[in-house]
Amino acid sequence: MISIGIIANPASGKDIRRLVSHATIIDNNEKINIVERIVLGAQALGVERVYMMPDSYNMGYRAEDNLNICNELKCEINVINIMRFDGMEDTISAVKFMEDAKVGCIVTLGGDGTNRAVAKVIKDTPIISISTGTNNVYPEMMEGTVVGMASAAVASGCFDKRLFMQRDKRIEIYKGGEMIDVALIDAVISRDVLVGSKAIWDMDSIDKIYVTRCHPASIGFSSIMGSKKIITEDDDFGAYGEINQKSQKVIAAVAAGVLSHISISEPVILNLNEEHSFISKYRGTIALDGEREIPFSENQEYIFKITKNGPNHVNVKKVLETSQKNGFFNIEP
Amino acid sequence: MKITNEQIKNMYETMLKIRKFETRAKDLFAEGKVGGFVHLYIGEEAVATGACANLRTDDYITSTHRGHGHIIAKGGDLKYMMAELFQKETGYCKGKGGSMHIADATKGILGANGIVGAGQNIAVGSGLAIQYKKTDQVCVCFFGDASTNQSTFHEALNLASVWKLPVIFVCENNGYGISVSQARHQAITDVSVRAAAYNMPGVTVDGNDVFAVYEAVNEAVAKARKGQGPTLVECKTYRWRGHFEGDPTVYRPAGELEKWIKKDPIPRVEKYMLENKIMTDEEIAAKNTYVDDMIKEAEKFADESSMPSLESALQDVYTDIIEEGRVR
Numbered sequence: 096m097i098s099i100g101i102i103a104n105p106a107s108g109k110d111i112r113r114l115v116s117h118a119t120i121i122d123n124n125e126k127i128n129i130v131e132r133i134v135l136g137a138q139a140l141g142v143e144r145v146y147m148m149p150d151s152y153n154m155g156y157r158a159e160d161n162l163n164i165c166n167e168l169k170c171e172i173n174v175i176n177i178m179r180f181d182g183m184e185d186t187i188s189a190v191k192f193m194e195d196a197k198v199g200c201i202v203t204l205g206g207d208g209t210n211r212a213v214a215k216v217i218k219d220t221p222i223i224s225i226s227t228g229t230n231n232v233y234p235e236m237m238e239g240t241v242v243g244m245a246s247a248a249v250a251s252g253c254f255d256k257r258l259f260m261q262r263d264k265r266i267e268i269y270k271g272g273e274m275i276d277v278a279l280i281d282a283v284i285s286r287d288v289l290v291g292s293k294a295i296w297d298m299d300s301i302d303k304i305y306v307t308r309c310h311p312a313s314i315g316f317s318s319i320m321g322s323k324k325i326i327t328e329d330d331d332f333g334a335y336g337e338i339n340q341k342s343q344k345v346i347a348a349v350a351a352g353v354l355s356h357i358s359i360s361e362p363v364i365l366n367l368n369e370e371h372s373f374i375s376k377y378r379g380t381i382a383l384d385g386e387r388e389i390p391f392s393e394n395q396e397y398i399f400k401i402t403k404n405g406p407n408h409v410n411v412k413k414v415l416e417t418s419q420k421n422g423f424f425n426i427e428p
Numbered sequence: 429m430k431i432t433n434e435q436i437k438n439m440y441e442t443m444l445k446i447r448k449f450e451t452r453a454k455d456l457f458a459e460g461k462v463g464g465f466v467h468l469y470i471g472e473e474a475v476a477t478g479a480c481a482n483l484r485t486d487d488y489i490t491s492t493h494r495g496h497g498h499i500i501a502k503g504g505d506l507k508y509m510m511a512e513l514f515q516k517e518t519g520y521c522k523g524k525g526g527s528m529h530i531a532d533a534t535k536g537i538l539g540a541n542g543i544v545g546a547g548q549n550i551a552v553g554s555g556l557a558i559q560y561k562k563t564d565q566v567c568v569c570f571f572g573d574a575s576t577n578q579s580t581f582h583e584a585l586n587l588a589s590v591w592k593l594p595v596i597f598v599c600e601n602n603g604y605g606i607s608v609s610q611a612r613h614q615a616i617t618d619v620s621v622r623a624a625a626y627n628m629p630g631v632t633v634d635g636n637d638v639f640a641v642y643e644a645v646n647e648a649v650a651k652a653r654k655g656q657g658p659t660l661v662e663c664k665t666y667r668w669r670g671h672f673e674g675d676p677t678v679y680r681p682a683g684e685l686e687k688w689i690k691k692d693p694i695p696r697v698e699k700y701m702l703e704n705k706i707m708t709d710e711e712i713a714a715k716n717t718y719v720d721d722m723i724k725e726a727e728k729f730a731d732e733s734s735m736p737s738l739e740s741a742l743q744d745v746y747t748d749i750i751e752e753g754r755v756r
Contacts, residue, residue: 109620109632114647114659120630122621152617180687288704291429291643292633378704392704 098144099137099246100193100220102186102213103130104205105150108228111292117352118229123152126204126227129239130158133202136243138170140423141251146198147174148189151181186212194220199250200409202242206231207280207315207384214265214279214406221249221260221407229351230385232280232313237411245411248418259413263328263405264307264367268381268389269398278383279405281306281316285387286379293386298338298355303373305335305365305399311347315385319347319355324362328408333401334362335371371399429643433706437715439481439638440697440707443473444719446497447694449506452723453496453513457673462513464526469497471636471668474693475600476501478641479568479661482649488536488554488567490547493528494600494667495540498570503535506726516733522744523736538567544605545578547571548597552584555593555658566594566652568645574605576619585626585660594652596645599662600635606671607679623660635663636693639700666691 108121134145147155155174162168175196177188190213193201200221203209206228213222223242224234248254266278284303285295295301301316308328309320320326320336322345337360349355365371374396381389381397391397418424450468457466469476472494480489480501491498499509504520512519512530520530531539538554541547551569558565575581576599588595599619603610610617623630629648633640641663648659666688670677677685701707707715 105617106632109618109630109662111631111633111644111647113620113623114629114631114644114651114661120621120624122624123617124615151611153611287429289429289431289639289643289700291637291639292631293640297429390703 096143097141097247097250098146098196098198099142099250100146100148100189100196100198100201101130101133101155102148102189102201102203102205102209103150103154104186104203104209104227105152105154107205107209111294112230112296112350115294115296116230116350118350121227123154127154127157127161129204129225129227130154131162132239133243133246134158134162134170134172135167136240137247138168140244140247142170142243142247144171144173146193146196147172148185149174149177149179150185151179183212187216190216194218199252200246202246203234205234207233208386210234210406211277211279211384214263214277217406219407221256221409223249223409223411230314232308232315232317233384241415242411245409245414248414248423249409251423253423254414254417254421256407258417259410260407261328261410262403263408264333264401264403265405266305266307266333267400267402267404268383269400270395276383276389278305278307280308280384282399283316283382284373284379285382286377287387288378288380288390290380290387290390293388295382295385295387296350296353298349298357301338302379303335303337304359305333305371305401307333307401307405309334309362314348314351316349318349319345319357319359320362322347323359331367331403333365335365335399336360336362365399365401368400368402373397373399429639429646431639431642435481436697436701436706439477439642440694440701441715441719442477442481442501443638443694443697444716445506445722446473446476446500448719448723449500449509449726450496452727454669454673456513456727462527463515464528465493465672466513466527467494467672468667468669469494471688471692472600472602472665473497474638474641475598475635475663475665476570478638479570479596479598479645481642482646483536483566483568485535487565488538488551490538490551490554490567490569491540492547492570492572492575493540493542493544494572495528495530499530499532499537499540502537504530504532504537506722507729508532510726510730511733514730514733515735516730517736517740518729518733522740524744545571545575545580548575548580548584551595551597552588552593555588555595556591558594559591564653566596566649568596568598570598570600572605573599573601573603573610573619574608574613576622577605577614581622585623585628585658588658589626589628592655592657594655595658596648596652597658597660598645599660601662601664602667604667604671604679607675609679618662620660620662628658628660630660630662632662632664635665636688636691636696638693638697
């Protein structure tokens with residue numbers, strides 16, 4: 096049976112960035128619409144079962160009801176039976192469940208944070224990430240129907256996945272020899288002492304930025320580094336930079352509609368698996384993919400390491416091109 | 429987030445005052461000393477505390493039927509509050525209003541309110557007054573998730589947005605409208621999304637994290653003081669007690685309360701203070717004793733106060749100040 100998984104984060108698109116920047120609110124009803132379009136695209140190309148993460152708004156059941164009412168649901172929607180905590184734990188449990196169920200592809204709806212949760216545990220299953228927010232680098236804005244078609248092509252097993260899939264980089268953070276967390280795009284050392292509402296928008300509190308990739312077309316902290324150097328997902332290295340008053344100032348899109356003037360040092364290349372030590376001289380937090388996550392106090396050592404242990408990420412355009420070249424869309428007479 | 433250790437200690441004390449006041453009110457209600465209904469705020473302390481920590485004495489709040497926490501966080505006097513619950517003449521409403529009508533204009537507390545959603549338009553009125561007087565005050569309007577289905581909510585957000593009023597709408601989403609779960613009373617999970625319809629920022633925060641609430645309201649207050657209009661801040665939280673004291677809470681799924689008790693906002697702050705050496709175990713214990721004594725003092729004050737006289741029954745009901753045919 097050809098199956099895919101869908102992880103739609105009910106909490107994405109509503110955090111404090113709507114207040115401190117010009118980010119867009121994304122309602123869960125819109126996410127349900129996107130889920131429906133993914134299902135329709137996927138079932139049309141052979142997906143027979145869609146596993147969905149359970150959530151407080153029952154997005155899976157609502158999508159199923161809506162498609163049944165229209166008499167358009169042909170595949171099975173299976174809202175998986177896991178204990179719900181209404182937090183990041185749900186994403187982690189859902190990924191484990193879906194990998195155990197051997198789904199051919201997992202589609203995520205959320206932001207960098209949602210995908211970071213996926214990246215913590217996912218092994219080899221390919222993922223496609225749809226952005227449901229305005230402050231994201233890792234997931235992309237894509238039409239659900241097309242993503243559903245691409246997920247079906249990936250899950251079909253008809254093609255060599257190396258044609259459209261690559262293992263992403265991630266930043267691994269170690270303390271006392273143990274990996275305590277990961278980031279997909281950036282990790283930031285902040286003097287902000289509280290996790291609070293998580294997002295960071297006060298650039299004066301930032302001291303150091305680690306990135307797996309950076310580009311001026313990004314948004315968030317990686318755009319700051321991106322104003323000095325371009326590092327793509329294909330490069331076998333990342334970088335870090337220091338924020339300080341002595342360096343040249345750049346303009347960067349640090350959040351939706353927020354253009355800041357920031358002094359950033361020349362980026363220092365971090366090769367894959369190279370360890371970089373940070374020893375704190377003050378209390379603060381480490382923000383991962385834009386969200387304060389790890390509080391630290393004075394004289395604590397953290398190791399930052401860029402690896403190729405991230406998710407297997409699908410390039411939607413490439414998979415559909417591969418499908419077209421191989422007659423995947425042809426209907427038998 | 430700019431926050432001092434002193435502010436954190438003050439927020440902790442406020443949360444303790446709310447928790448201990450409400451816990452004692454629960455017992456006193458069971459003993460028959462508290463008249464009328466009481467709707468307790470236990471479990472939701474971080475919302476009122478984090479929001480009001482951003483306010484000055486001359487700022488306003490409007491409250492709800494579950495108002496004790498808001499009033500304490502805005503500086504209400506525990507003695508007069510307890511006396512009001514005891515229906516004594518020393519109470520905030522001279523013993524004639526009870527739990528749901530406590531107000532203190534000197535501290536900007538525009539009143540608890542027995543009518544669901546009624547505070548929202550009062551908040552807009554206060555916002556208009558602030559704008560008219562050209563001051564930099566703000567009004568924080570507290571309300572629950574189910575009240576956002578009322579017309580008052582939509583009228584209030586609409587006018588506040590059109591007129592760019594300095595109102596911060598703080599929704600305490602505790603998942604229930606009386607006994608009806610949010611999933612059964614509204615077709616959304618996040619009340620914050622309703623802000624989009626009124627062209628104002630809407631954010632959702634963890635309402636059991638006092639720092640998250642503080643930070644979001646801090647930004648919203650700063651924006652409002654600069655004349656940049658209203659904000660809707662949704663705080664996800666949970667009330668540990670029933671809708672009212674005596675509510676058997678049969679509508680709650682098994683294990684739900686226990687799940688939320690694990691997210692108790694008060695130990696979260698204690699843990700943060702201990703880890704960051706802001707308070708020691710001994711200082712936390714001493715603070716608890718200090719607040720316990722305040723509650724005892726409030727209860728003693730209420731106990732020893734007199735009941736209102738029979739003659740006062742009609743006082744403060746009708747005004748006799750008439751001028752040019754209009755009631756002033």
